[in-house]
Amino acid sequence: MSTQMDSAETVKVVSIMKAIRNEEEAVSPVIGVILMVAIVVILAAVIAAFVFGMAGTTSTTKNVAVTVAQNATDVGVITIQGGADLNKVTLMEYSINGGTFGWVTDASGTGKSAPYTVGQIVYTSNSTSGVGTSIDNARLVIKTEFDDGTEQVIFDRQF
Numbered sequence: 001m002s003t004q005m006d007s008a009e010t011v012k013v014v015s016i017m018k019a020i021r022n023e024e025e026a027v028s029p030v031i032g033v034i035l036m037v038a039i040v041v042i043l044a045a046v047i048a049a050f051v052f053g054m055a056g057t058t059s060t061t062k063n064v065a066v067t068v069a070q071n072a073t074d075v076g077v078i079t080i081q082g083g084a085d086l087n088k089v090t091l092m093e094y095s096i097n098g099g100t101f102g103w104v105t106d107a108s109g110t111g112k113s114a115p116y117t118v119g120q121i122v123y124t125s126n127s128t129s130g131v132g133t134s135i136d137n138a139r140l141v142i143k144t145e146f147d148d149g150t151e152q153v154i155f156d157r158q159f
Contacts, residue, residue, distance in 0.1 A: 076124035
């Protein structure tokens with residue numbers, strides 16, 4: 001047996017290797033085209049979302065801080081701690097156990113609107129009689145309205 005190939009066998013081996021090489025190269029361009037099409041479609045969708053306004057706008061959260069405690073008659077005593085957006089607050093309201101929102105009141109039981117100041121104390125109170133409204137074993141929610149028309153819950157707690 002001879003270890004050398006004759007020319008017919010050499011041609012046959014070379015043609016098989018060319019066929020294998022051609023098959024391997026055919027896979028790469030197909031995958032490349034698919035990836036390019038996918039990238040173009042994704043870019044087009046992102047651009048269309050911004051152009052046609054589908055991306056929407058995000059609103060920023062306002063920063064106002066309060067603390068709440070109960071006094072001897074279980075009325076909510078709200079102390080305004082401050083915050084970067086305190087000067088933009090136009091109204092502060094409270095709700096007890098999911099009820100209707102009412103204005104916070106000053107010490108006399110009168111509804112208190114803006115301006116609010118750091119350290120100021122306001123109360124949960126019945127706006128018609130000035131009698132304190134108990135927050136004992138109740139869920140208290142305090143929301144504020146801002147000068148740009150937005151509203152935001154700044155306190156939500158079960159007592």
